[in-house]
Amino acid sequence: MPWGEFKDTAAERRIFQRRTLVALLLLWVMMGVLIARMYHLQIIQHDTYTTLSDKNRVQVQSVAPPRGLVYDRNDVLLAENRPVFSVTIVPERVGDIDQTLADLQRILAISEEDLVRFQRRLQEPRRPFQEIPLRYDLTEIEIASMAVHRHELPGVEVNAELVRYYPFGEITSHALGYVGRINRDELQRIDPVNYAGTNYIGKSGIERFYEELLHGKVGYQHVETNARGRTLRVLERESPVPGEDIRLHLDIRLQKLAFELLAERRGAIVAIEPKTGGVLALASVPGFDANLFVTGIGVQAYQELNRSLDKPLFNRALRGQYPPGSTIKPMLAIAALDSGVTTRDRLIWDPGYFQLKPSGRRYRDWKRGGHGWVDLTAAVAESCDIYFYDAAVRMGVDTMHHYLAQFGFGEETSLDISGALPGLLPSSDWKRAARNAPWYPGDSVNMGIGQGFNLATPLQLATATTVMANRGQWQQPRLLNDVLGDHSLEGRLPPPSKDDIILKNQDDWNFGVNAMKAVMHSAKGTARRAAFGAPYEMAGKTGTAQVFSLAQDEEYDADEIRERLRDHALFIGFAPIEDPKIAVAVIVENGGSGSGTAAPVARALFDAWLMEFPNEGEAMVVGQTNEEDR
Missing domain, CATH: 3.90.1310.10 (Penicillin-binding protein 2a (Domain 2))
Structure with missing residues (x-):
């Protein structure tokens, strides 16, 4: 059979043409689908995808x-x-x-x-x-x-x-x-x-x-x-x-001076402008570098601060709660006068101790042998414990609580100083609730000299001193002075919450202030050395707060006591007397006596503020303790 009979050229051409037609048809269908999809995306869905694109591109x-x-x-x-x-x-x-x-x-x-x-x-x-x-x-x-x-x-x-x-x-x-x-x-x-x-x-x-x-x-x-x-x-x-x-209201010059005066010591200083309540200085020593905390302090650095025995993170000025000691006596003198338990001229005999009963416990005076006959002015000036033991027992705890609360003790009274603690102002109800025990006359004895259950912060002591300087008029402490620019200070501060203290005899305020003046300027005043040579008159009160209790007949010997167990040294005061420009509270932890340690610090602050920092750049160091004053 010839070879040509096995090849049908015409049939092959027809098959090729059909396949080409199908391929072209499929191609056109696919092109149509793509064009339709493109039309759907570009025309029909244009707004939607434009928005999505912008979201990816614009944020x-x-x-x-x-x-x-x-x-x-x-x-x-x-x-x-x-x-x-x-x-x-x-x-x-x-x-x-x-x-x-x-x-x-x-x-x-x-x-x-x-x-x-x-x-x-x-x-x-x-x-x-x-x-x-x-x-x-x-x-x-x-x-x-x-x-x-x-x-x-x-x-x-x-x-x-x-x-x-x-x-x-x-x-x-x-x-x-x-x-x-x-x-x-x-x-x-x-x-x-x-x-x-x-x-x-x-x-x-x-x-x-x-x-x-x-x-x-x-x-x-x-x-x-x-x-x-x-x-x-x-x-x-x-x-x-x-x-x-x-x-x-803060003045950085006074703030720096406060730190310099407490160099190498632990303590706190609060200074207030009596007319406005503005806080001029609020120092807690030692402090810490706040810049360490801004972006996050390292673990090791934080542990060093937190474990330090000196507690630099602890704000002593606001949260340090200390027995106020004898610094509370001017306020108690006002309370005793206004409540009628004593008079300005009433004399008592101070043999060096006080007894509730003839055969009872003897509560010692800081001055061994006593002060002899003292009236109220001498009791404040010489810090006679016996006079205030007697006055406290006569008043009773609830009367003392009533008057001291009006000075701001036992509550947080500042307008914009966050984190302050209220201290502790005891009462008979408080002891019954907190200790499940009645209030005893001996508790009143201790309260009369600012010991026992009493606790106050340096801010509270400075606030109470401001009330004394203002003769009963309240100016609650605040830091904010003004909002700069075109904005008003109106409504920026909380409304005042304390009322002025009105006494039966308003002249008792001047009597109390003069008693504090005697502390600084009389021959037997406990802080007379701190006031020596001042070109202005100041009022003050020294104090000592016990860190631990002594037995009834045990004597205090600072040289034999570990440094951190020694008494705290305190001082409150203001100056000048007739037109007070500054009121301060000073506490030096384990500093000993208020007259030898805390009072000179306050004097340096008074000088700097009233004399417009004549020795700016120079700082005194806290002095040695003095046996005079409790």
């Missing part, structure tokens, strides 16, 4: 407001903001977070503490695409290194932010408080909208009390980003409203 970022500044009464800057460069990571833009952290460790010095803090914040609730800081306060070399490797680290940025800075560090730490990173608990109570982009919040002191005033109002900006999420340009911006600047 809304919050802009944190600059925190308001804090000035002292002379416009010296106490709390400012300074730029700090930090490394931040946006987890949503990072592919492998562990690899990214490893890469960063090869570029920067990142401590284990930084990593632990970052991992903790990574697990906390937060807003999407919120930056999490990893390292703070980069050096110029570290910033340059990050710039070189920036293209290798998607989701990692070097950001500049304004961070709180306290130029005077330790000196203002307890008065101003400090800001710190917002923690989980604070996230639950703050306004998430207004705090978007804000990493810091007031933790204590003025920073916390006036947080709303200092924080400001958040701003926003629309930014264009590339596929990696890096910002290319700012499209639109609504600027944040900065926090308001405030001026305090």
